[in-house]
Amino acid sequence: MSFNPKTIIEPFRIKSVEPIRQTTREEREVALARASFNLFKLPARDVLIDLLTDSGTGAMSSAQWAGMMRGDESYAGADSFYRFENSVRGITGLRHVIPTHQGRAAERILFGTMLKPGDIVPNNTHFDTTRANVEACGATALDIPIAEARQPGTVHPFKGSMDLEQLDRVLTTSRDKVPLVMMTVTNNSGGGQPVSLENLRAVSRRCREARVPLFLDACRFAENSWFIREREDGYHDKSPREIAGMMFAEVDGATMSAKKDGMANIGGFLAMQDDELARRCRDNLILTEGFPTYGGLAGYDLEAIAVGLEEALDEDYLRYRIRTVAYLADRLRQVGIAMVEPPGGHALYLDARAMLPHIPVLEYPAVALSCALYLEGGIRSVEIGSLMFGRQPDGTEKPAAMELVRLAFPRRVYTQSHVDYLAEAIIYVNERRDRLRGLRIRSEPPALRHFTAELEPIGGTLLA
Numbered sequence: 001m002s003f004n005p006k007t008i009i010e011p012f013r014i015k016s017v018e019p020i021r022q023t024t025r026e027e028r029e030v031a032l033a034r035a036s037f038n039l040f041k042l043p044a045r046d047v048l049i050d051l052l053t054d055s056g057t058g059a060m061s062s063a064q065w066a067g068m069m070r071g072d073e074s075y076a077g078a079d080s081f082y083r084f085e086n087s088v089r090g091i092t093g094l095r096h097v098i099p100t101h102q103g104r105a106a107e108r109i110l111f112g113t114m115l116k117p118g119d120i121v122p123n124n125t126h127f128d129t130t131r132a133n134v135e136a137c138g139a140t141a142l143d144i145p146i147a148e149a150r151q152p153g154t155v156h157p158f159k160g161s162m163d164l165e166q167l168d169r170v171l172t173t174s175r176d177k178v179p180l181v182m183m184t185v186t187n188n189s190g191g192g193q194p195v196s197l198e199n200l201r202a203v204s205r206r207c208r209e210a211r212v213p214l215f216l217d218a219c220r221f222a223e224n225s226w227f228i229r230e231r232e233d234g235y236h237d238k239s240p241r242e243i244a245g246m247m248f249a250e251v252d253g254a255t256m257s258a259k260k261d262g263m264a265n266i267g268g269f270l271a272m273q274d275d276e277l278a279r280r281c282r283d284n285l286i287l288t289e290g291f292p293t294y295g296g297l298a299g300y301d302l303e304a305i306a307v308g309l310e311e312a313l314d315e316d317y318l319r320y321r322i323r324t325v326a327y328l329a330d331r332l333r334q335v336g337i338a339m340v341e342p343p344g345g346h347a348l349y350l351d352a353r354a355m356l357p358h359i360p361v362l363e364y365p366a367v368a369l370s371c372a373l374y375l376e377g378g379i380r381s382v383e384i385g386s387l388m389f390g391r392q393p394d395g396t397e398k399p400a401a402m403e404l405v406r407l408a409f410p411r412r413v414y415t416q417s418h419v420d421y422l423a424e425a426i427i428y429v430n431e432r433r434d435r436l437r438g439l440r441i442r443s444e445p446p447a448l449r450h451f452t453a454e455l456e457p458i459g460g461t462l463l464a
């Protein structure tokens, strides 16, 4: 019998390192007040472990850096573009590949081309920029995940899936107002949860019958492929690449942030089958992003993405990636910490409403928890709750479906001892949770307020 290790190791060794800086609790207290209790406003140098986002924060491979050296910076028709296009086409099978500087640029161009005021875009759950881009066109962003998606503690293998009855309803009653349907894989705002191939196929069938194009928000397509392989019958012996191919075969197009499963620090794309739509999107691209063979990116960025998309589908990488989050979840579950179950692909989502029942939702319990994790452990996370989603287009405030703190893991950046430290710090804060106080907003901008809002703890102090 051969050695069959239980430990899943980081499938890389480290060639280049970057120091992280320890700070004292007193220093962090000052930094937090200076940042108006909004972790987006913290200087990164004051953060020890930065789990604000998995977007653009990954470590590139030596192969990606080598690719960057061959970056062709020709304005039009650069070799780098053709390598990028080949890689995207090879994985997605989509004919038209339009580079953009990141995911939201692809969203803006797609929606700006397809939507008009009064339209409705159904999605399992819109990410915040996706929602904002839909709403900026005067259209309605309709979230229709399955009911389990809104129950943090309920275990379901494909909590990212779309509610088919609700989709049927909107396609029956308002077909003329639905220019496209979107499906986000994995469902980021819903907890990093995957969508099953069965559900994607059912949605695709309905969209074809209604003659509505279906687009994938494909940011984390590789992680979604891994979950299908692990959890859905019939795919255990398929490669992540084959499964990704099956996912893309169901859709008419995709928006992508290459800052996630493109393993790059910047970039994205818009891809589709339809010739006429592609022509209109390219016209729109030229207006603000650049010529269609670079779309706001350098040639070397296109190279990094071309290589990164392939690396994201590597089995050893995906096994390590998904295990990292599950390992942290195991540690926290042992002491009864509430979180979105099962843990997501790129992130673990703490359930602040369950952990802090004494803080009313409009006093932002998830903001309080994320501030406490910074204060005690130097950890930066992000609130996904009523600060992010509470303000409605009509100006009223409504509690979000969940109050979550997302701990998002940059790709290939942190090791197991970092994760052990995280578990220790979260458990320490959890033991003091009764002392945590809510916050009020001191000032906020008209849209996407969570990025810049200024807050203060009610009663003057975060921990009573």
Ligand code: F0G
Pocket: 052, 053, 054, 055, 102, 103, 104, 105, 127, 129, 130, 184, 188, 217, 219, 256, 257, 258, 259, 267, 268
């Ligand atoms: N769609 C999803 C599902 C996302 O998670 C993001 C970004 C975008 C679209 C927009 O892409 O940032 O390249 O413009 N999510 C990041 C996050 C910012 O932290 O989850 P982008």
